[in-house]
Amino acid sequence: MLQLEEAARVDTDQQQANASNPWLLAVALIVSFGMSAVLLFVDLDNGPSEVEAKRAARSEIETYYSSVSTQPQPYRKLLREALQANNRGDYATERRRYHQVLDLLHAENKDPLSGLTGQVSAEKPPHDRHLEELLSTLVD
Numbered sequence: 282m283l284q285l286e287e288a289a290r291v292d293t294d295q296q297q298a299n300a301s302n303p304w305l306l307a308v309a310l311i312v313s314f315g316m317s318a319v320l321l322f323v324d325l326d327n328g329p330s331e332v333e334a335k336r337a338a339r340s341e342i343e344t345y346y347s348s349v350s351t352q353p354q355p356y357r358k359l360l361r362e363a364l365q366a367n368n369r370g371d372y373a374t375e376r377r378r379y380h381q382v383l384d385l386l387h388a389e390n391k392d393p394l395s396g397l398t399g400q401v402s403a404e405k406p407p408h409d410r411h412l413e414e415l416l417s418t419l420v421d
Contacts, residue, residue, distance in 0.1 A: 338415040339364060345407040346398065356382050356397055379416050386413050 347360040363378035386397050386409055394401070396409035406412075 334418055338418040339367065341406070342412070342415050342419075346412055354397075356385050359385075376420060379420050383413065383416050383420070386416075 342360055343364055347357055347364060359378045359382050363375045363382075366372070366374035366378065385391070388397075391397055398407050398409050398412055400408040402408050402410045
């Protein structure tokens with residue numbers, strides 16, 4: 282008799298556990314679908330978009346590096362040509378010109394102290410490292 286009561290108690294406990302599982306499963310599925318929908322439709326990236334970053338890089342290149350100077354420098358001419366190509370919508374030429382400037386920046390025969398732009402690195406632009414960062418943004 283004791284065994285029958287204990288077995289009946291175990292059966293009752295299992296039935297109660299099974300009865301609550303479908304509701305728990307339903308709630309978990311609803312929460313999961315809701316979170317998936319939020320991740321699909323909500324833009325959580327607050328940083329600048331790639332287009333905005335490239336636009337800013339072009340603006341800085343124009344400001345610091347493509348201005349007319351007393352002695353024409355090949356990298357300045359290439360940068361002006363790249364900006365002109367972008368304005369025309371010729372993105373392949375733009376990328377080629379940026380790659381040519383990067384090649385000049387990485388050339389082994391440039392002056393290690395003054396670099397391509399006049400300074401390898403400095404507190405404020407223009408300098409080689411800044412130009413390289415901008416070009417990396419535009420080429421990627």
